[in-house]
Amino acid sequence: MTTIIELNQVSLKRNGQWILQNINWHINKHENWVLYGLNGAGKTALLNMLCAYYFPTEGSVKVLDKVFGRDYLAEKLRQKIGLVSSKLQQKFYPSDSAFEIVLSGAFASIGLYEKPTEKMREKAIGLLEELHCLPYADRAYETLSQGERQRVLIARALMADPELLILDEPTTGLDFLAREQLLDALSQITKRSTSPTLLYVTHHVEEILPVFTHTLLLKKGQVFDSGHTLDMLSNEKLSELFECNVAITWENNRATLRKN
Template identity: 80%
Template sequence: MNDRKRISYNEVRRVTNLIELSNVSLKRNGNWILKEISWNIQKDQHWVLYGLNGAGKTALLDMLCAYYFPTEGYVSVLGKVFGRDYLAEKLRQKIGLVSSRLQQKLYPSDTAYQIVLSGAFASIGLYESPTDEMRQKAIGLLEELQCLSYADRIYETLSQGERQRILIARALMADPELLILDEPTTGLDFLAREQLLQALETIHLRTNAPTFLYVTHHVEEILPIFSHTLLLKKGQVFDSGLTSEMITTEKLSQLFECDVNVTWKNERASIRKRLVNR
């Protein structure tokens, strides 16, 4: 009877938690990259993964996408338990990924429209014939993200902001349960950054919107839609919880080990290093 109760509880827990990590550590080339990470993401939550360069954000993302398996600990992503359930390609098809590393793998001679269509197959390049339904869906996403005017342009001729919106449209083609945005505003000017963030707010309003995981080291990019934040430092969880409780002067001064000042205006944060009076 006790075993049945435990199994039933675990099944319910996996449905509730899109991502569950328990005491997860990762060793690469003899070095611990991640150490004792515990983190749960529920379906109705949108998270920010925040930390300085070198904090371990990329390694953690690679693990969530099943490119790495943990050296120690328990990992479940979208109900699939690492080391037990079939993963890799099938899991990645349920995860939308927007990253500069993905951008570098794409064929620059493909048109924006072709790149969006390739998202239906989770492929680099378009090798299969899209259905009429896929084509209409791609056109709809291009229109929704205000990309339709350059749908037939070659990808390498687009601005960085235009490329990022194309990647978001591509990621949405497969109706992912989880949308990972890995520092998507890198290289964007102020206006392009705000246009991209506005596009995310639009996607968030969809009835079938995916759960967002937004990776950044700029608090200015944290939108009100991101209810929770995980602070990562040197491969370990520094703290996690409600964004309003994580992005504060006290908490980030502790994280950075220097005095900073965090201010909030119109539900957006900004951060400055405190000047020391002499």
Template identity: 65%
Template sequence: MVLNLKNVSLKRSGNWILRDINWNVNQGEHWVLFGLNGAGKTALLNVLNAYEYPTKGNVTVLGKEFGKVPLAENLRKKIGLVSASLQQKFHPGDNAFEIILSGAFASIGLYETPTDEMRDKAISLLKELGCFEYANRNYETLSQGERQRVLIGRALMAEPDLLILDEPTNGLDFLAREQLLESVNRIASASNAPTIIYVTHHAEEILPVFQNTLLLKKGKVFASGRTTDIFSERLMSEFFGINVSVLWSQGRPIIMKN
């Protein structure tokens, strides 16, 4: 089991940010974490990455039970995280190749000498993600979509058991979004793919490969299960509090207000 959360709650400044979260993710499964802004998605990701510890409940991530074994750095090396907050931490003068290589050391910046094997792997990821043509360009000169591809490559560099993509298409135009989603689909469909959690509030981004969805609303699990069951008109209307229609195109849901 990759994740096992039992009655997890998180209180911050006297307020409950998460309440009674129960969530199991098995190896080989790909999940969507879906919720509107303020639903508690970031707080839940902070718990999964051991940046915050739950006020109540039990958390086990990749076989490590919180409170029973040392966590932090050892756990995070097995988790590939791609998020907007991470994007702001890199030195603008680092090039795409260096940033992907830094993933082998889980460092912000490249301070150690990579092996030839690491370099070969980074080049392979550059090609796989369509980044090779701008491998030597500085990070600050890359478009938002190009930066996201580089960060995904960095996350994959250490061959993580769990890959978390936190709103990876934010700020992308339609074409850049679809190109990035194609890369995500290839990664998720590979035989040696890590378990992936795709975090979003845009239903139309949800690819067929993400067969499971957890709905988060106001810090609580609203529903979880098969994506095709979760994105029903009845459940989505209850979730949003308005009547909506759900259309499916190429295995992806599209939500419209009635």
């Protein structure tokens, strides 16, 4: 089975402080994972490492067959990784159209500086249609709602046929309807024959879809536990994680969390 991510005894020190410690994590192809933890758990640091912005202080990291410290990484690795986050939205030019934003994904650039081929244009239109963005394809990015922007960024990420698609708290700032539309779009992506491995980062259990079969629980920079999602989202497990009594309820294979 092809390994997408392989972290062995990984620790990270920044400014004299241990941010991550003893992380062991293996993700295989066709597994879709959730990285779940409270604010400050170390999720962002872990993502930065997966994208080769950070290198481990200790341990070994292998992402998409690239071994950190042995293979040339950075640009080549990131071309195989699609990244969607609310922070990424701020980097694009406000006057660019949604269509131009998506097309830029073919070149992994912020802005469109090269002339796209007709094949690229057709692919961008197909992705915009698939993610229900076609009605506003010609609108300026700055005029789009938060939810519309996120769907455009997902389409952009898919332009390069990534092997790994990382969604870093993509529903931040979305209302209920926009959140559910985005989650529906993710469910559709997993049905594609060319679907990448998905890594969904959140601190809201209600966002965890049935397509995410595995979950890693992160606490204070360490792996609290990992495994099948149904095993991780139990009353006992999450009560221990949060150090208070909580209860999970299930409806339509979606979880909600409340404090007892």
